[in-house]
Amino acid sequence: MIAYDHLADRLTGAGHDLAAVERALAALVIETPSWGYGDSGTRFAVYQQPGRPRDVFERLDDAAEVHRLTGSAGSVALHFPWDHVDDLGTLRRHAEELGLGIGATNVNLFQDPDYKLGSLTHPDAAIRRKAIDQLLECVAIATALGSTAQSLWLADGTNYPGQDDLTGRRRRLVESLREVYGAMPESQELLVEYKLFEPAFYATDLADWGAALLVCQKLGDRARVLVDLGHHAQGTNVEQIVALLAEEGRLGGFHFNNRKYADDDLIVGSVNPFELFLIFCELAAAAGPLPRLTIDQAHNVEAKVEAMVLSVVNLQEAYAKALLVDRAALAEAQERGDVLGGHEVLLDAYRTDVRPLCAKVRAEGGAEEDPVAAHRASGYVERVSAERGATAGVAGGWGR
Ligand code: RM4
Numbered sequence: 001m002i003a004y005d006h007l008a009d010r011l012t013g014a015g016h017d018l019a020a021v022e023r024a025l026a027a028l029v030i031e032t033p034s035w036g037y038g039d040s041g042t043r044f045a046v047y048q049q050p051g052r053p054r055d056v057f058e059r060l061d062d063a064a065e066v067h068r069l070t071g072s073a074g075s076v077a078l079h080f081p082w083d084h085v086d087d088l089g090t091l092r093r094h095a096e097e098l099g100l101g102i103g104a105t106n107v108n109l110f111q112d113p114d115y116k117l118g119s120l121t122h123p124d125a126a127i128r129r130k131a132i133d134q135l136l137e138c139v140a141i142a143t144a145l146g147s148t149a150q151s152l153w154l155a156d157g158t159n160y161p162g163q164d165d166l167t168g169r170r171r172r173l174v175e176s177l178r179e180v181y182g183a184m185p186e187s188q189e190l191l192v193e194y195k196l197f198e199p200a201f202y203a204t205d206l207a208d209w210g211a212a213l214l215v216c217q218k219l220g221d222r223a224r225v226l227v228d229l230g231h232h233a234q235g236t237n238v239e240q241i242v243a244l245l246a247e248e249g250r251l252g253g254f255h256f257n258n259r260k261y262a263d264d265d266l267i268v269g270s271v272n273p274f275e276l277f278l279i280f281c282e283l284a285a286a287a288g289p290l291p292r293l294t295i296d297q298a299h300n301v302e303a304k305v306e307a308m309v310l311s312v313v314n315l316q317e318a319y320a321k322a323l324l325v326d327r328a329a330l331a332e333a334q335e336r337g338d339v340l341g342g343h344e345v346l347l348d349a350y351r352t353d354v355r356p357l358c359a360k361v362r363a364e365g366g367a368e369e370d371p372v373a374a375h376r377a378s379g380y381v382e383r384v385s386a387e388r389g390a391t392a393g394v395a396g397g398w399g400r
């Protein structure tokens with residue numbers, strides 16, 4: 001606690017309302033992805049990990065462990081049909097018993113062979129019908145589970161100029177989504193994700209935030225854009241996109257991860273922690289509550305629960321630093337036209353070692369001061385490895 005007391009003295013002395021910062025930090029809710037606990041890999045190989053969950057119930061068990069350690073991961077995003085169960089009531093109860101909420105419902109429109117040339121934009125009306133029906137089924141699943149968001153990422157796109165009509169695909173997309181949006185209950189929002197490329201390599205149907213935003217504006221107020229940190233061109237200023245969407249009231253949320261090259265799904269904050277901090281600076285500055293914050297990482301060689309724990313810790317620290325930005329000093333420097341003054345205000349917050357603060361908030365909330373060390377010492381992986389055994393052919397992710 002010496003480190004905390006020292007930090008608290010310094011921050012209080014600098015005029016920060018430490019209690020308010022701690023309250024905001026304690027209220028942080030991160031959704032972790034069910035698909036991040038199961039098998040995943042690259043197109044070259046899928047490596048099975050010891051203790052890998054065998055079904056969605058065990059994926060939720062792993063998510064509960066991440067929440068127990070960090071205190072901020074109390075919600076789980078699901079992916080269908082990867083998380084398909086015959087009885088949704090049992091799944092909902094299992095989550096409740098673990099103290100978890102159900103986050104966004106994600107639809108998988110990218111693995112059925114029928115979707116090879118697209119789903120909601122497919123040139124064949126019968127395939128579009130199938131994709132729309134699948135989305136409508138997800139709306140019903142979300143309702144049964146008490147989920148308040150449909151999260152949509154489309155793999156739709158073309159590989160060659162001339163393969164399909166770009167305007168036609170756009171029209172089909174809007175028409176398909178209008179039907180889905182029209183069927184969604186008021187309690188659900190539609191999150192529209194975009195991605196520059198992959199699996200399509202010529203033209204992705206929802207390639208950027210502008211394309212996603214236009215669709216949302218056509219649909220209605222409950223359609224908002226979802227920003228995945230791995231889905232932009234190199235060098236894109238993501239925090240500026242965040243500021244713009246927030247200002248327009250169309251920032252639906254995030255898929256957090258980090259990347260070096262493309263959609264690498266690395267631990268959030270591991271490669272570019274400064275970008276993560278700047279994103280949280282925009283979130284902390286925007287009016288209203290935080291948008292939906294979801295981790296979207298499917299790890300290949302990292303230990304999955306530990307990687308998720310570290311991701312949540314990195315998010316907590318980025319948020320804590322953003323809460324420590326001296327907003328008055330920042331505004332004053334900007335007003336003065338002091339180019340480096342504002343920059344230095346941000347750097348001062350970014351360079352603050354917030355680990356003792358985050359540790360204290362976690363401990364007060366019943367979680368762990370050092371979640372990664374506690375996880376390693378807990379024997380969790382060894383225990384679930386013994387319980388779950390090495391089962392081949394487990395569904396629920398890329399490995400299936
Ligand atoms: C995509 C995208 C989606 C996720 C799938 C598994 O690249 O990020 O959000 O559901 O991967």
Ligand code: MN
Nearest residue numbers: 153228255296
């Ligand atoms: Mn994503």
Ligand code: MN
Nearest residue numbers: 228230231263
């Ligand atoms: Mn992705």
